[in-house]
Amino acid sequence: MSASTVTLTDLTRMLRESAGEEEGVDLDGDVLDVSFDELGYDSLAMLQVIGQVQREYGIRLPDETVADADTPRALLALINTSGQVPQTR
Amino acid sequence: MLCTVLRVVTRDLALPEQTSAGQAPVGGQGVDAALEAFGLTGSSTRTRTVVFLVTGDVPQPVHSGFEHVAVRTAESTVLALVLAHAALNGGGKDVALVLAAPDGPGPVRAHRVTLRAVAREDRPAPGTGPSHGPVADSARLLLWSGRRPGDETRTRARLRSVVDRMTDDMFRALPAVVPCGQGAGLVRAAAVCSLEDPAAALDTARAITAGTPRPVALLFPGQGSQHTAMACGLYRHEPVFTEAVDTVLDLMGDEGAAIRADWLTPNGPLIDIDDVRRAQPLLFAVDYALGKLVMSWGIRPTALLGHSAGELVAATFAGVVSLEDAVTMMRERVRHALSVPAGGMLAVAASAAHLRPYLVDEVAIAAVNATLQTMLAGPAAQLSAVEQRLRADGHTVVAVPATSPFHSPAMAPAADAVEREYTRIGLRSPRLALYSGYTGELMSDRDALSPRFWARQITDTVYFRPALDQLLAAEDMLLVEAGPRQTLTAFARRHPAVRSGASAVVPMLPARPGSPAADRRALLGTVARLWTEGHELDAAALSRLWSDGEDRAALLPLLEPGHR
Numbered sequence: 245m246s247a248s249t250v251t252l253t254d255l256t257r258m259l260r261e262s263a264g265e266e267e268g269v270d271l272d273g274d275v276l277d278v279s280f281d282e283l284g285y286d287s288l289a290m291l292q293v294i295g296q297v298q299r300e301y302g303i304r305l306p307d308e309t310v311a312d313a314d315t316p317r318a319l320l321a322l323i324n325t326s327g328q329v330p331q332t333r
Numbered sequence: 334m335l336c337t338v339l340r341v342v343t344r345d346l347a348l349p350e351q352t353s354a355g356q357a358p359v360g361g362q363g364v365d366a367a368l369e370a371f372g373l374t375g376s377s378t379r380t381r382t383v384v385f386l387v388t389g390d391v392p393q394p395v396h397s398g399f400e401h402v403a404v405r406t407a408e409s410t411v412l413a414l415v416l417a418h419a420a421l422n423g424g425g426k427d428v429a430l431v432l433a434a435p436d437g438p439g440p441v442r443a444h445r446v447t448l449r450a451v452a453r454e455d456r457p458a459p460g461t462g463p464s465h466g467p468v469a470d471s472a473r474l475l476l477w478s479g480r481r482p483g484d485e486t487r488t489r490a491r492l493r494s495v496v497d498r499m500t501d502d503m504f505r506a507l508p509a510v511v512p513c514g515q516g517a518g519l520v521r522a523a524a525v526c527s528l529e530d531p532a533a534a535l536d537t538a539r540a541i542t543a544g545t546p547r548p549v550a551l552l553f554p555g556q557g558s559q560h561t562a563m564a565c566g567l568y569r570h571e572p573v574f575t576e577a578v579d580t581v582l583d584l585m586g587d588e589g590a591a592i593r594a595d596w597l598t599p600n601g602p603l604i605d606i607d608d609v610r611r612a613q614p615l616l617f618a619v620d621y622a623l624g625k626l627v628m629s630w631g632i633r634p635t636a637l638l639g640h641s642a643g644e645l646v647a648a649t650f651a652g653v654v655s656l657e658d659a660v661t662m663m664r665e666r667v668r669h670a671l672s673v674p675a676g677g678m679l680a681v682a683a684s685a686a687h688l689r690p691y692l693v694d695e696v697a698i699a700a701v702n703a704t705l706q707t708m709l710a711g712p713a714a715q716l717s718a719v720e721q722r723l724r725a726d727g728h729t730v731v732a733v734p735a736t737s738p739f740h741s742p743a744m745a746p747a748a749d750a751v752e753r754e755y756t757r758i759g760l761r762s763p764r765l766a767l768y769s770g771y772t773g774e775l776m777s778d779r780d781a782l783s784p785r786f787w788a789r790q791i792t793d794t795v796y797f798r799p800a801l802d803q804l805l806a807a808e809d810m811l812l813v814e815a816g817p818r819q820t821l822t823a824f825a826r827r828h829p830a831v832r833s834g835a836s837a838v839v840p841m842l843p844a845r846p847g848s849p850a851a852d853r854r855a856l857l858g859t860v861a862r863l864w865t866e867g868h869e870l871d872a873a874a875l876s877r878l879w880s881d882g883e884d885r886a887a888l889l890p891l892l893e894p895g896h897r
Contacts, residue, residue, distance in 0.1 A: 262682070263703070263705055264684065264705035265704065265827065265832070271832070281844045282826070283826060284822070284825070284826025284827040284831075286823040286844075287731060288681075288729060288731045289705075289706070289827070291682070291729045291731065292682035292705065292729040295727075295729050
C-alpha cells in the first residue's frame with residue numbers, strides 16, 4: 245500500500261462521491277487550496293471523506309485529521325505522509 | 334496608559350444642487366452644509382476644524398475662501414481618514430470632516446471624525462467577551478470600485494500606496510468598513526485587511542464586474558446550529574443587531590434576562606446552550622437580529638427559507654406572524670417539548686431512502702438536508718440502538734446536540750398541545766416568497782394560516798433540500814445565511830446550482846465557535862460579498878459597525894505613538 249499515492253484527482257473523486265454529487269459539477273477547478281468550509285464540506289461530510297480514503301487505501305488517519313486538514317492540499321499531505329500506516333488485511 | 338479613539342459619524346447631506354456625477358467637489362455649498370449639519374458654526378469652532386474633500390481620480394485645486402476653516406483635498410476616503418487622524422493627533426485640530434461626492438446620482442456623504450483619549454482601563458480586557466468598550470479588532474474592510482476595469486485597477490494601486498505608507502496606528506484609526514473612492518461603480522472589489530499585512534488582501538482581491546445583482550434570499554438555521562457565545566461578538570457592538578436581540582429577549586420577560594445572562598457568561602451558563610430552553614430562544618434571537626442587520630444595510634430579500642425552528646423566523650420576516658406572536662409560538666414549542674421524554678437526533682451521511690430500512694418504533698427521518706445528509710430523531714434508547722446498527726454497517730454518524738426528539742412521532746403529544754395554543758395566534762398570508770421545509774415548496778396561504786401546520790412542524794420531517802431546490806430553481810439567488818455556524822451554507826455550497834456558480838451563498842458568522850473578533854471579521858466578509866455582487870449598501874448603516882449604539886459613532890481604538 246505504501247507505494248500508492250493519493251492524487252488530487254483521486255481525492256476530488258472521493259470528495260464528490262462522499263457528498264453524493266453528480267459528476268460534471270465543478271469540483272475540478274483549482275480547489276487544492278480552497279478550504280473545505282468553502283467547498284461545503286461540514287464535519288459529517290469530512291468524516292465521510294476520511295472514512296472513504298481509509299477504506300479505499302487501507303490506511304489509518306489520525307482522529308485530528310478533520311480539524312487539521314482544512315484544504316485538499318493539507319489533507320493530501322496528511323494522507324501521503326503521516327497516513328501511511330498499513331492496515332492488516 | 335492612554336490610547337486614543339477615533340469616532341466617525343456619517344451623514345448624507347441634502348444640497349440644493351447636487352454635484353454632477355464623478356465630480357469632486359462639493360464646493361463651498363457642501364462645506365457649508367457639512368459644517369452646519371454637524372453644528373460647527375461658531376468662528377472659534379471653525380478654526381479648530383479641518384475639512385477634507387475627496388477628489389477621486391482627478392486632482393482638484395485646493396478650495397480657498399472659506400472663512401476660518403481649513404480645506405484640503407485627498408484622493409480617497411481612506412487617505413482622508415488617515416490625514417484626518419494626523420491632523421487631530423497633534424495637528425491642532427479638534428474636528429475633521431471628510432466629504433465625498435457620489436459617483437452617480439445621490440447625496441454627498443459627510444463623515445465627522447473626532448479623536449478622544451481614553452484611559453487604558455476603558456478598553457476591553459482580552460477574552461472577557463462582549464463589552465461596551467472600543468474594538469481592538471485587527472480587521473478592516475476596504476470597499477472600492479470603478480466604472481471600468483481600468484478605473485478599479487488605478488484605485489487599487491492608489492490604495493496600495495496609501496496602505497504601504499500606513500502605520501499600525503493609522504490602520505487602527507480606520508473605521509471597520511472603509512468605502513474608498515466616491516461611489517459605487519460597476520467593477521467592484523473588496524478586501525478584509527489585517528493589521529499584520531493589510532496589503533496582502535488588497536493584492537489578492539478579485540475584481541468582479543457586477544451586472545444586475547442576484548436578489549438575496551435569507552436562510553435561517555434551526556436547532557443544531559447553536560453554540561456557546563454564538564454571535565456574541567456582534568452584541569453591543571452593532572446597534573441594529575443589539576436592539577433586535579434585546580427586543581426578542583425582552584418579549585420573554587424574566588426568562589429573557591436569564592437567557593441573556595447564560596448566553597453572555599464566560600463562566601459556564603446555568604442552563605447549557607444545547608438545552609432546548611436555551612438553543613431555541615437564542616437561535617431565534619440571533620437569526621432574527623442578523624436578518625434585521627442585513628436589511629438595515631439596504632438589502633431587501635426576495636425569498637426566505639428557514640430550517641426547522643428557523644422557519645418561524647422566516648415567517649416573521651414574511652409577515653405571517655408578528656414578532657411578538659412568533660416569540661410566543663417558539664416559547665410554547667419549547668414548553669411542551671420539555672414534557673416529552675428525552676430523545677436525540679443523529680446526522681448520517683446517507684440518503685433518506687437508504688436509511689428507511691433502519692427505522693424502528695418512533696425513530697424517524699427528521700430532516701433531509703443534502704444528497705447524502707439525513708437526520709434521524711427519536712427517543713433516546715431507540716435512537717441509540719439504531720445508531721449502533723448504522724455504525725456496524727459502516728455508516729458515518731454524528732450525534733446532533735439536541736435533548737428532544739424533534740421531527741419524530743415521539744413529539745406528537747407536544748404538537749397537539751401546541752396546536753391548541755396556536756389557535757389564538759393571528760396568522761396572515763406570506764408577503765414574500767416563503768419556502769417551507771415541511772412541504773419542500775413555496776408556503777401556500779392555506780398552510781400559512783393553519784395553526785395545525787405550524788404545530789405539526791415539531792413532529793414532521795424537514796425537507797430542507799427539496800425546499801432549497803425549489804428556491805434555487807425559481808431564480809438565481811445570492812443566499813445569505815442569517816445564523817451561526819454555516820450549517821445551511823455548507824448544504825448550499827454542495828448544491829449543484831451553487832457549485833455551477835448560477836447561485837451563490839455567503840454566511841454571516843464563522844463556521845465554528847471562535848473569538849468575538851472572529852464573529853465581526855466574518856460579518857465584514859458578508860458585507861464584502863454583498864458589495865462585490867453589486868448591491869447598493871447604505872454607507873451610513875455600515876459606519877455603525879462596530880459602534881455601540883451610543884451616538885451612532887464608530888469607536889476605534891488607537892494607541893498613541895510611544896505608548897504601545
